[in-house]
Amino acid sequence: MRLTQGAFSFLPDLTDEEIRLQVDYGLERGWAWAIEYTDDPHPRNTYWEMWGTPMFDLRDGAGVLHALNECRKACGRGYIRLCAFDSTRGVESIRMAFIVNRPDEEPGFGLDRQEGEGRNMRYRLHGYAADRSPEERYRADP
Incomplete structure (x- = not known):
């Protein structure tokens, strides 16, 4: 991506x-x-x-x-x-x-869908970069 x-x-x-x-x-x-x-x-x-x-x-x-x-x-x-x-x-x-x-590998985004009351659909975009641990995200470059 x-x-x-x-x-x-x-x-x-x-x-x-x-x-x-x-x-x-x-x-x-x-x-x-x-x-x-x-x-x-x-x-x-x-x-x-x-x-x-x-x-x-x-x-x-x-x-x-x-x-x-x-x-x-x-x-x-x-x-x-x-x-x-x-x-x-x-x-x-x-x-x-x-x-x-840009990073060598761009993590991308995911689209989450949730069904709500009255058949309402809610969507949320989240970055896969946020799924990584703080140690991995914020470690110093070699």
Whole structure:
């Protein structure tokens, strides 16, 4: 299963050069970049862990790539995404977000169905990543 969230999710994984081009595109428009990571990419899990702070004063894409590579070293077995913030209207809103790192094996999701009162059906989407023990989910990368 391939997770499809954010821009470019139906394309093959971007190379570092392609990532750099997207970062430069955002910087040219005055957007600030942030790096986020998680091991549970459930569609309703919109708040991933932030790697450092958003890079509001950065003007060179090399800084974003450097921080991304540091995040890959520490969290390379999970999902990592880049988010571009636009503050031109006084509100930090995301203009672009895309996944730049995936685990070797993506665990996927299950759809649970439960029959309720009056023949009502309830559905729940759960990530298989959450089925693993905390020791397995959160152990440090080798």
